[in-house]
Amino acid sequence: ADKVTLATNWLAQPELGGFYQAVADGTYARHGLEVTIKPGGPLVNNRPLLAFGKIDFLIGTNLIQPFDAAKQQIPTKVVAAFFQKDPQCLLSHADGPWKTWDDLKQAPLLMGNAGRQTFFLWLHDAYGFPRANLRPYNHSLAPFLNDPRAAMQGFATAEPERIREASGKEPRVFLLADHGWNSYSTVLETRNDLIAKNPELVRRFVDASIVGWNTYLDAEDTDAADVLIKKDNPSMTDGLIKFSRRKMSELELLRGGEAKKLGIGAIDVERVKSFCAKMVAAGMYQEGEIDPTTAVTVEFVNKGVGVE
Amino acid sequence: MNERSLWIRLGAPMLVGAALLAAWEAWVRCAELPKYILPTPSEVVATIFAQWPALAPAWLVTLKTMLVALAAAVVFGVALAALFASSRLVETSLFPYAVMLQVTPLVAVAPFIVIWIGWERVWLTQLVCAWIVAFFPILSNTTMGLRSADPGLRDLFTLYDASRWQRLRLLLAPSALPYFLAGLKVSANLALVGAVVAEFVTGTQVDNPGLASTIFTSQLNSDTPLMFAALALISLTGIITFFAMEWLSHLLLARWHESAVGER
Amino acid sequence: MNERSLWIRLGAPMLVGAALLAAWEAWVRCAELPKYILPTPSEVVATIFAQWPALAPAWLVTLKTMLVALAAAVVFGVALAALFASSRLVETSLFPYAVMLQVTPLVAVAPFIVIWIGWERVWLTQLVCAWIVAFFPILSNTTMGLRSADPGLRDLFTLYDASRWQRLRLLLAPSALPYFLAGLKVSANLALVGAVVAEFVTGTQVDNPGLASTIFTSQLNSDTPLMFAALALISLTGIITFFAMEWLSHLLLARWHESAVGER
Amino acid sequence: MAAPPLVELANVGKTYQHGATALAGLDLHIGAGEFVSLLGPSGCGKSTALRMIAGLSQPTSGTIRRAWDASPAPAAGTDCRVPWSHPLGCVFQEPTLLPWTSVWNNVYLPLRLRGVSQAAAKSQVDEALTLVGLQGFEQAYPRELSGGMKMRASVARALVTRPQLLLLDEPFAALDEITRLRLNDDLLALWRERRWGAMFITHSVFESVYLSTRVLVMSPRPGRVVEEIVIDLADVRTAETRTSVRYNELCRRASQALERAIAEASTAGRSA
Amino acid sequence: MAAPPLVELANVGKTYQHGATALAGLDLHIGAGEFVSLLGPSGCGKSTALRMIAGLSQPTSGTIRRAWDASPAPAAGTDCRVPWSHPLGCVFQEPTLLPWTSVWNNVYLPLRLRGVSQAAAKSQVDEALTLVGLQGFEQAYPRELSGGMKMRASVARALVTRPQLLLLDEPFAALDEITRLRLNDDLLALWRERRWGAMFITHSVFESVYLSTRVLVMSPRPGRVVEEIVIDLADVRTAETRTSVRYNELCRRASQALERAIAEASTAGRSA
């Protein structure tokens, strides 16, 4: 079997469940792959490992970093986009003063470093969220819970439940995707030379991952994968896992959009271009600085794998 | 140090500690703060006991990283200081690189260290990170100490044709000892912080998570009592190390150095 | 230190530095490493110039945090050490809390510091974080130094009924100076790292970004040359500070302390 | 000697931490205007006694009474333009100069500690420095002085406060005989002028007899006073004193007393 | 004096960093088996000369020739059970003992630096300690010793290597006269037995004449030798020597030479 390493962007969690599923139920093995998953973390930066060739695949949070790679002429590409819709959201207290998207502009907004340098720039440009309202966020809910006027960033598949578990009340959720943020999320990247030298391996990995995701979403019993997830990430509770799985289905994160027809992982180049245009409009890139088509390839997806 | 003063020196901080904890407990109870904002000390202690099966191994992992990093910092810091003592030129030429190593933030260089060492060797990577954080104070203090030997004694060693090694071991090392010990206290603390931060920036060893993993997990789960439990263990480690160092100082300096002797 | 030795002491490290940079440049060019993996020094320098309009203000922000935090560390560390010198009991009662402050990882307590100080006062929060990182070495070293005064001179001051303050200023402070200076070198480094880390944990700033924001953004954007440019500025700051401290040491100790005088 | 003594030690003993007994049963008193010399073998406890009189070390048995403990010195910061007098001046066996400052500042130190300004102290400090022959070295640092010069700076520092009681621990041991004789005469002249009390530790029998009104001879460890020799020479002493019969007789007596004390010690030492 | 001198200083000058000239035109030689005393006023450059002879300081002008520079000492680690001899032994003006170890280890130090094991050194170290009367204080730390005892430990350390040339900077200044006389005799006895060369700095004219084969008198700063007095007393000196006419005559000559030198100085000093 070929040895392959997949580095993720976060600790083990249901939002990465398909990959763990494929490890746990032997899907990768059946595709002739021996996969090791290297989890990410709050201060862990796995990205350079890909460029250095120390790992083979990397999960990216959204399309921004692949665009940056294109800009820096780093020879990597997105080969599959697992979340058709970005679960990135803003949250406010259920009994707090902020009831609408526009209200949030007045809220002190807890946001971490990555958010500030990516989607906040878009929030600022497209909706006029003021910079002065930014507040530090270190993955601790305490500052948010401490202040009913606060708003914070989050993943729609996790933070609402974390907040409910801590305070008993589920917060209001505002999906960025509902307001025009049309990036893919949980995108799979690899190096161009791997695509060139061993496209077969890339194909097997993408296919197996899609199968893994399908299993993870459909199966009643995903215990094997969840055990792996909980082992790698002790903060995972059964409640959180259940919530995430439910939300992923509800929001059609994996099977919505183009994936309905083309299968999980589907990439629509037009959508990538449109997202890129939005980012250029938001001032993140210069006009023409990035060729979004070099950041992605549809060579390995849109084949309807796993679609009944 | 006689029996009585030993008791005072152990008793006084404990009394102060008890008073502070009591005040904290009282304040949290009166203000009725929810425990995800600030738990009471008794809740923290209860959490330590309740979570001991998970906390103990994590503590051991962090402790191990800290101790090995500190040992490496001592060995390397002292060796480098000894090299510096041999020539002022070597010292000024190399010291800036030691400074660079210390001032470069781990978050920035961690990925490169990971690449260089290999991401599978997580513990080694963490060790190197913690070592980078910890070694400078030992180097800086020992270097200053090695320079501070009494000139009369230096002359004595020159007169009797002491070899470099003899001079280092019999003259410079004892002279540098008080400086070294002051540096060691700082380095011990930094090794501990370094061990925790290293786990943050290099990622947990999946099989052997340390206290950083506990802290992060508890942050995610808003389990503030657990986080305080972990922090309490870290503080405890630091304080125990501190008193161990004090005791070591006393042992090594008691009979001769001004900082430790009583009445002349 | 005469003219010649001054030149050697500045020239030698520069020569070594130049040699290392040349080797790095040659190696990267020969191995044809792409710049997103490892930029050459010339690329880094070019980046510094090209990005100067963005780097300069960021540098100033970090520098300001560092210097103010260092100043606070000096004031607080020295004041506390002076308090400790007045009574061994106070020292053992309070020193453990200084240790606790230092060993608690910023990443864990930053959220609480933010809540406590108020999250609008970002700069103050950063300052407090950097200060927490920096102050311990000054405290530890100065405490050791204050204890190391010559017993004969202590007697002299007792004989002439020196007040506490006179004893502190005229006897203990000069005796502690070499220790303090060794600690200051460590603290200066830590204040710099602290300033960067503090910005990380309190959130990179959009309006007045410091070098931590630059580093974070460049990491996020895979802009390795920019990251190296920021790291180079940090290293440079550290090295300049180091030589400034050396010069200060020389100025303060040259005429009397063993560590600085030449031939007797 | 009718006046109450400046300091009085009664049956004083001193045992150090590691069990060494330096003094046992030491009786000693110094009156105002007395010049008492202490003679004794090396290690007999002379410096220990001096440190206890200065209040720097506590006896493990016996009592010490000091006249100035009853009437405390004026508080620091009081107006000191009038020549001010500290009860004690002390020359330790080692020079104990502050290494980080100049000779001038070292001599100025006791005045500074009483709040005297530099300007006000100038004449007093310069006078003391001239007395010990260190004019021209005001700005030198201690490490730039020879051994004898360091001790002289230390003597200047003790004299600068015009003390009521002067404690001197072998102040002239590191000086050549000519300088030493000159300083002896200068010291005596000052003493005749100011009539302080003095305790003078020396190893020179001649010096002790020449300077003192009383010579005390101590036995080896544990030290106590074994002989008291009252020096009944004229107050004014000159080069002629040294050739006088009485002077030489007193010197011989002191020498013999010392010899006896040490002979005891060496037999004791050998039997131990 | 037919043999080539152990050490020879020709027209040596020394100016310190801040411009103080300690020595100017110093000529001096010490032959094997000679016992040379150096007399001179405080601060005239005696210690400076000693440090230069010991190789611890370089002259700013003139030349120094040392016999042992040609034939280097045996390398460290050589078998040293046979009594081993280091070319130089030195007693500095200050005791310079290692504060962190015992008296025994301090005296053992020079042997240790030559690789002699503790066991092999034991008899030699104990002998040296007994010679200076420190038996019983082997395990004491320097800070637990009196001033005189520290100097004696320092003397023991210089003697323990059986040097060919012994440099002594006022070794007995802090000792009472009885102990001093005894040590003088012990030193002379050792010297007669081993016939080392010695340079002895002292402030006691009597001591210098009693011990030496030659006395050199130095002028004040900048120091140089102004008078050489060959001591033509019998080799074996006893208490009787001190009462001999020749001895007293030589003492007077030395005293007068010193006095002359200092008189010059004080006139020079006052005119400066």
Ligand SMILES: Nc1ncnc2c1ncn2[C@@H]1O[C@H](COP(=O)(O)OP(=O)(O)OP(=O)(O)O)[C@@H](O)[C@H]1O
């Ligand atoms: N800190 C100490 N600890 C233990 N013993 C000490 C200490 N200080 C002095 N002694 C011992 O006390 C005795 C007396 O010492 P002291 O210094 O008073 O002698 P001294 O009469 O001044 O001798 P000298 O003429 O040599 O200066 C000595 O035997 C010494 O070993």
Ligand SMILES: Nc1ncnc2c1ncn2[C@@H]1O[C@H](COP(=O)(O)OP(=O)(O)OP(=O)(O)O)[C@@H](O)[C@H]1O
């Ligand atoms: N490191 C130094 N820097 C400047 N001047 C110095 C230094 N060391 C000594 N001197 C000066 O050199 C002169 C000679 O000093 P030295 O110590 O040789 O005198 P000495 O003859 O040994 O006097 P003493 O009998 O008092 O010990 C003195 O005037 C002293 O001020």
Ligand SMILES: [Mg+2]
């Ligand atoms: Mg004494």
Ligand SMILES: [Mg+2]
């Ligand atoms: Mg001298």
